[in-house]
Amino acid sequence: MDQLLEAFGIQLPLLLAQLVNFGVLFVALTYLLYKPVMKTLDERRTKVAQGVLDAEEAAQKLASADEEASTTVQTAEKEAEGIVATAREEAGSEKTRIVKEAEARAASVAADAEARAKETAEKSLRESEKEIARLAMLAAEKAMRKES
C-alpha cells in the first residue's frame, strides 16, 4: 500500500491542500458567481412574468377603451342625427311660416292697392260728375241768357 501511495505521489498534506483548494473555490464561486447569476435569473423571470401580466392588462384595457370609444361614437352619431332631424324639421316649419307670412303680406298689399285704385276711380268719377253738372249748368245759363 505504501509502495502504491509512493508510486502515485500521494501525500496527506497534498491531499488536504487539494481538499482545501476545492473548498475555497467552491465557496468563492458560490458567492461570487452562482448566487449573483441565479439572483439575476430569478429577478428577470419575475420581471418577465410581471411584464406579461402588464401586457395582458394593457390589452384588456385597450379592448375596453375601444369598446367605450365605439359606444361613445355611436351615441354621438345618434344624437347628431336627432339634432339634424329636429333642425331640419324646425327649418321646414320656419320656411312654411315665412312663406305664409309673405303670402299674407302680398295679399294684403294687393288688397290695399285694389282698394286704393277703386277709391281713386270713384273719386275721379265723382269729380267728373261734378264737372259735368257744372258744365251743364253753365250751358243752361248760356242758353237762358241767349233766350232772354
Added chain:
Amino acid sequence: MEKGIHVVLKAEQLGTFLGLPITNSLIMTWIVMAVLIGFALIFRSKLAMIPGKLQAGVEWLFESVLNYMTETLEDEKMARKFFPLIMTIFLFLLVANELAFLPGVGSIGITEHGEFLPFLRAPSADLNLTLALAIISFLTIEITGIVALGFYKYAGKYVNFSSPVNFVVGIIELLSNLGRLISFSFRLFGNIFAGEVMILVAGFFVAYLLPVPLMAFEVFVGFIQAVVFSMLTLFFIKLAIMDPHESH
C-alpha cells in the same frame, strides 16, 4: 531528447513551504483557482439585467445544468442546493484540463540532479487532486443519503439481513460504493495522464503535426472527463436519496 521519454507518474516536488510540499500540479491548481475566481469577480461586476453575449452564455449554461439537475433529482430545491457543487466540479475540471494545453505547461522547468522538473503540470494528472475530488464527491453522496433517508434506512441499503439474497446484494452495493473512490479518482487521473503521455510519445517520434489531432482529441477528453465527473456525482446523489424499496 537524447535521454528518451521521461514519464513521471507522480507530480514533481519543487520545494517545501511550511511543511507543505509544493508540487507543480499544486501550483497549477492555484492558477486554475485564480483564473476562475478572477473571472467570477469580473463577471459579477458586469452582471446586468440585460445580458451581454458572455452573460447570456453563462446564464444559458447555468440554466441548462440546473434544468438537467432538476429533471434528474426530480426536485428543484434539491437541484438548487447541489448546483454549486456540481458546477464547481465541472468548471474546475474543465478549466484545469484545458489550461494544461497552454504552451509551457510541462515544458518549462529546471533540470536538477539530471532530472527535468517542469514548473507546471495538469492538476488532474496528479492523483492527489483526483483523489481529493473523489473524497468530496463520495462524502457528499453518502451524507446526502443519510440526511435524506435517515441513518438506519440508509445503512439498511448495505447491511440487510432480510434474506440471503438481499444480504449479498447489500454487500455488493457497499463495495461498489467504496469502489467509487477508486473509480472516480483513477478514471480522471488515467484519462488525463494517458493523454499527456500519448502526446509526449507522439511528439517524440514526430515533433510536428502528428501531435495536433491527438491534442485536439485530448481537449475533447478533458471536457468529457469534466462532464463525467460532475454527472456521475449527480447520478450517485440521486441513487443515494432514492428510497431502497422503490429502487428494488
